[in-house]
Amino acid sequence: MIRSIKIAIADDEEDIRQYFRRLLPRLGYELVGEAENGRELVELCQSVKPDLVITDVMMPKMSGIEAADEIIKTLSVPIIILSSHEKPNGDTNTFIVDYLQKPVSIPDLQAAITRACPAS
Numbered sequence: 117m118i119r120s121i122k123i124a125i126a127d128d129e130e131d132i133r134q135y136f137r138r139l140l141p142r143l144g145y146e147l148v149g150e151a152e153n154g155r156e157l158v159e160l161c162q163s164v165k166p167d168l169v170i171t172d173v174m175m176p177k178m179s180g181i182e183a184a185d186e187i188i189k190t191l192s193v194p195i196i197i198l199s200s201h202e203k204p205n206g207d208t209n210t211f212i213v214d215y216l217q218k219p220v221s222i223p224d225l226q227a228a229i230t231r232a233c234p235a236s
Contacts, residue, residue, distance in 0.1 A: 120146040121233050124166040126157035126183065127198065128175040132218075136170065143226060154178025158186045166193060168232050173199040184212060194232035 123145050125136045133150050140147045148164045151157040155177045161169060169187065171180035178186075184195045194213045198220060214228040 120144060121229065122146045122148045122164070122167045123170060123229075124149045124151070124157065124160050124164060124168075125170045126151040126154065126160075126175065126180065127172040128152050129172070132172070132198075139222070139225075143222075145229065152176075154180055154183030154186075157183045161187045161191055161193065165191060168229065169193055169195045171195065171197060173197055173201075181212075187211075196228050196232055 123140055125133060125140075125147065127133050127136075130152075133152070137147060137150065148166050149160045151160050153175045154171070157169070157171055157180075158178070169184070171183060173180045175183075180197055184197070187193060187195070188211045193211065195211050196214045196216060197212055198216050198218055200218045213232040216224055216228055
């Protein structure tokens with residue numbers, strides 16, 4: 117039996133979190149928590165230990181990139197970054213497996229999740 121991928125999400129926009137809250141379970145994934153800023157995301161990941169993190173870049177208190185850097189210090193988890201802007205050059209964090217531009221299409225999201233968690 118294939119287990120469901122446990123996903124944590126972070127975005128400072130409630131409508132984006134709500135979109136993922138509705139979409140991920142319909143696609144067969146388990147949403148294990150959500151955060152509205154990078155600091156909350158770090159705490160969430162330490163608590164629930166997700167299989168995958170999907171996070172916005174620009175958030176208050178701590179950016180998604182800064183949160184990713186903190187998360188990977190204690191947890192080996194792939195990270196998908198969301199942004200309204202194009203992918204920046206020089207992104208060296210090896211745990212960032214994909215960079216999706218908003219608005220994210222369902223096929224692009226599913227492909228990114230498959231790349232991030234191929235064995236699940």
